[in-house]
Amino acid sequence: MKPLYEIPEEISRENTVEKKLKHLASIKRSFFVYRVDAGSCNGCDIEIFSVISPWWDPERLGFKLVASPRHADILVCTGSVTRMMRYPLIRAYEAMPDPKIVVAVGACGCTGGIFHDTYATWSGIDSHIPVDMFIPGCPPHPATILDGFGVALGILQQKLKHQSYTDDSGKPPAPVKSIFKNLQVERDLNINCRELMGYIHGRKLYDRCMQILTHATKPDDISEVREGVENFIKQEEDPRYGECMRVLYNGVYLNWMDKFYGLKKAGKELYQI
Amino acid sequence: MLNIGLAAELTGNVTAFLQMFKIREIAMELAQYMTGGRKTYGMIMVGGVRRDITAKERKIMLDLVKKIETQFKECWEAVLDAPNLVSRWKHAGVLDPQVARDFSVVGPNARGCGIRRDSRYDHAFDWYKKVEFEVPVESGGDVLSRETVRARELFQATSIIRQSLELMPEGPLINKEAFVKPYAFAIGNDEAPRGSNIHFTMHGTSQKVFRWRVRAATYNNWPSLRFQLRGNSISDAPLIVCSLDPCYSCTERITVVNVKSGRSKIIDKEQLKNYAKTLKDSPIKEL
Amino acid sequence: MKLLEFANKGGNSTLPYPFEPYTPGEDYRGKPEYDFEKCLGCGACAVACPSNAISLKQNSEKDLLIWELNYGRCIFCGRCDEVCPTGAIRLSQEFQMAVLFNKEDLKVRGEFKLKKCKKCKRPFTTERLFNYQNEVLNSLNPSRKTDPDSGICPECKQKQAVENSAKYFHMGGKK
Numbered sequence: 001m002k003p004l005y006e007i008p009e010e011i012s013r014e015n016t017v018e019k020k021l022k023h024l025a026s027i028k029r030s031f032f033v034y035r036v037d038a039g040s041c042n043g044c045d046i047e048i049f050s051v052i053s054p055w056w057d058p059e060r061l062g063f064k065l066v067a068s069p070r071h072a073d074i075l076v077c078t079g080s081v082t083r084m085m086r087y088p089l090i091r092a093y094e095a096m097p098d099p100k101i102v103v104a105v106g107a108c109g110c111t112g113g114i115f116h117d118t119y120a121t122w123s124g125i126d127s128h129i130p131v132d133m134f135i136p137g138c139p140p141h142p143a144t145i146l147d148g149f150g151v152a153l154g155i156l157q158q159k160l161k162h163q164s165y166t167d168d169s170g171k172p173p174a175p176v177k178s179i180f181k182n183l184q185v186e187r188d189l190n191i192n193c194r195e196l197m198g199y200i201h202g203r204k205l206y207d208r209c210m211q212i213l214t215h216a217t218k219p220d221d222i223s224e225v226r227e228g229v230e231n232f233i234k235q236e237e238d239p240r241y242g243e244c245m246r247v248l249y250n251g252v253y254l255n256w257m258d259k260f261y262g263l264k265k266a267g268k269e270l271y272q273i
Numbered sequence: 274m275l276n277i278g279l280a281a282e283l284t285g286n287v288t289a290f291l292q293m294f295k296i297r298e299i300a301m302e303l304a305q306y307m308t309g310g311r312k313t314y315g316m317i318m319v320g321g322v323r324r325d326i327t328a329k330e331r332k333i334m335l336d337l338v339k340k341i342e343t344q345f346k347e348c349w350e351a352v353l354d355a356p357n358l359v360s361r362w363k364h365a366g367v368l369d370p371q372v373a374r375d376f377s378v379v380g381p382n383a384r385g386c387g388i389r390r391d392s393r394y395d396h397a398f399d400w401y402k403k404v405e406f407e408v409p410v411e412s413g414g415d416v417l418s419r420e421t422v423r424a425r426e427l428f429q430a431t432s433i434i435r436q437s438l439e440l441m442p443e444g445p446l447i448n449k450e451a452f453v454k455p456y457a458f459a460i461g462n463d464e465a466p467r468g469s470n471i472h473f474t475m476h477g478t479s480q481k482v483f484r485w486r487v488r489a490a491t492y493n494n495w496p497s498l499r500f501q502l503r504g505n506s507i508s509d510a511p512l513i514v515c516s517l518d519p520c521y522s523c524t525e526r527i528t529v530v531n532v533k534s535g536r537s538k539i540i541d542k543e544q545l546k547n548y549a550k551t552l553k554d555s556p557i558k559e560l
Numbered sequence: 561m562k563l564l565e566f567a568n569k570g571g572n573s574t575l576p577y578p579f580e581p582y583t584p585g586e587d588y589r590g591k592p593e594y595d596f597e598k599c600l601g602c603g604a605c606a607v608a609c610p611s612n613a614i615s616l617k618q619n620s621e622k623d624l625l626i627w628e629l630n631y632g633r634c635i636f637c638g639r640c641d642e643v644c645p646t647g648a649i650r651l652s653q654e655f656q657m658a659v660l661f662n663k664e665d666l667k668v669r670g671e672f673k674l675k676k677c678k679k680c681k682r683p684f685t686t687e688r689l690f691n692y693q694n695e696v697l698n699s700l701n702p703s704r705k706t707d708p709d710s711g712i713c714p715e716c717k718q719k720q721a722v723e724n725s726a727k728y729f730h731m732g733g734k735k
Contacts, residue, residue, distance in 0.1 A: 017661065042520065043312050046275070050301070053294035057574045107611070110632035110666070114611035124632075126663070134659045134666060138635040139312055141655045143582055148658035150578040158665075159656045160631070165596040165670040172692035173598045173646055175699055183700060195447045198324040199642045200309075200587055238328040243443055288563055295573060302585070309589040315637045323642075324587075351562035 005090055005128050014098035020132065023099045024152060027073070030062040034072035034096070038089050039121060040079025043139040044106035048076070056142040061149055069095040080108040080121040081128060093129045101152070104131045105145065107138045114138075179219050185256045186210075192252050196244045205244055208232070212245075222257055222271055225249075229273065246273050274300065274345070274427065276466075276518050277420055281352060283512045284361050289352050296344050303337045306330050319480075320451030331438055342431050349424050362417040366501040366513035369414065376497045379490050380468025381426070382517060385419035387412040392462050392469040404436050416516045423466075453480060465490060467518045491520045584653055589636045591654040594629065594668055599648035601625055601672040601686035605640035614640060618674070618683070625672040625686055631657060632666045677713035679720075684713035 037045055051058055052065070066072055069092045081089060093102070104125045107113030112123025125131055135148045150156035178186055189209060193202040212232055216224040229249050233242040250272050258268060278293030301311045307326060308314040316322050326334075353359060368378070370386045383390050391408045393401050409425035411418035458475035468490025477483030494517055501513050575582060584590070606614045606627075613633035617626050629649075641651050659665045674683035675690050690711070698704055709720060 046312070049275075050294065050298065052291075053298060054291050054573055055295060055298045055575055056577070060574075107633060107635055110663075111630065113633055114635055116611070116633060132661055134632060134663065136631045136634065136657050136659075136666065137655075140657075141311065141584065143577055143584070144655050144657055146578055147656045151658050151660055156578055156656075158658065158660055159654075160659055160665055162662075162665050163594075163668045168671060168673050168688070170673055170687035170691060172600060172688045172695060175692065175696040177699060195449065196445050198322070198446050199638075201325045201327060240325070240327045240443075286563075288567060292563070292567055292570070295570065305585055305588060309587055309638070310636065313635070313637075315589075323638075347566055348563075351566045354562040 039082030044078040321447035
């Protein structure tokens, strides 16, 4: 396949890292930004519009949007490059005065994102032009984009660093111990919590359920647990947690107590809330 | 809200643009409390949804909805108060109702010409049958009537949100028994802010998607643009294009079929990739 | 003009970030945080990730399993969080993720020792997953005897099971 775009000699000579850092440190006026969309879904572009809104005002840092690349210092690109937008992107890059900074916004701009192995895109902007700053996110929160500008201007420190964990002792994490005779009770409770309230709130519901069960002197004592659940429903201000706790008690807990101790049918109905 | 802000900016009123986006940030916060992300929601899976709404979130959401309504009402009346803006929007980009019917235009473009089409109302499914709302329609067919339709729809949308939050039934979120038969297909029709979208999906053998095709709303609206541009000045051109609400990436899904010869050929992945990237050595040259 | 009155009423509504810290709301889907001590190397997150941001590969000497997460490809959907059995990867509310000049800063990496089969000497799982499984079974049944056939890869186990059953049938159904 034909090789990708080769940067002309005079541009790469003027754009070494030292010259760019010197340029960033010495900008005493507003920095002018030109925006190119190289085939994105427009989510990242709408987030760039949101950054310009009065809530996240970047103009106090000196940001100004211009209409022509010949006036610009910084090139902001979104999207993974498609065939039709490849040539305009290269033309905009060559039209900017040196030294210049390129920012790739969004998961598609950094590495191609979720479209990294399709036939229709080259994956990522750094397959064509050298990129200086990567802002991941899908789409990135406006605070993340402001954080990017802060790092470039030296106001903020870069937080993300390469992490590598190489000392594996082979020792696994400790397994969960059951408070009943059988771990399947906890497993059933966990599965039902997740079905009732989704994976985030289900974990909170599971924690509160285990709190009630460990609070009782014996978790097999049905009347004490029933009292605990009724107190919980009365004190809890959120009716959704109360209702789900009742479903868990009636459905899962009483069924397992039935399997362990064999409650008769009348006994089981007596214990239900 | 995005569209009204952009249309205001293109007529030169940057203040209105910035104030609209300020109100829009509140709507983004509302989406974040409910789903965890501002624009990418990730809530729906086969058999149910992934996250729950508890009473704490419900209270915050009702407060935010009320804030959006009151602030938007004031801002919209303030925008309409400027006489130069209204006179530029009136009689610009007129779309004839007969042309709209011929090209089957959808969304606020159709509703601005007096055609009452809304897929939430015409093909109501599930919860939409139990919620009460109206479909705003304006006659006139110019930019002002389309923006007015969008503003009125915002009030209908907040009313739907409020009704849903108050009437939500109780019960589990995920239905475990949901199983899709292999090679079963379905067509889904829903109303987006730009118009109606149609999705066709077919499931494969291992509960994964096998075929998927989308017809986005902008694909229908785009060909009617040349009738709207006739007779207007050049400075009105970006305003008319913006009031159509184009989503350029929605029009990238075009397929070309050669039905004259009856031959077919299987192309492998590398050939397709090379041809799409460089447009040389077409593998279907002999067809 | 009405618009100016509206703008003045709103006042100065700019948030003071980046000069003061900012937290997005609770349960915002931010950067995934990885806890190496809890990870087993099971690979459920790599299967669930829609954009292949998490990858599991062997290194070139074939004695270590390398788990790698690339934040540049992540779409912050939360599916790895849902399926992890021990809670080693969880989505936090962190949003400060910009990286200057160096693309390698976007990656997180962990290395696991592989366990080799007793018979054919090829690696088939990580040491941690194998030890975890033994500990869980022991804690459920303290008087459990170790299976003499454990520590064998699935292909060798198939062949072993066929040999065992052939011996059983040869001896006329007696052990």
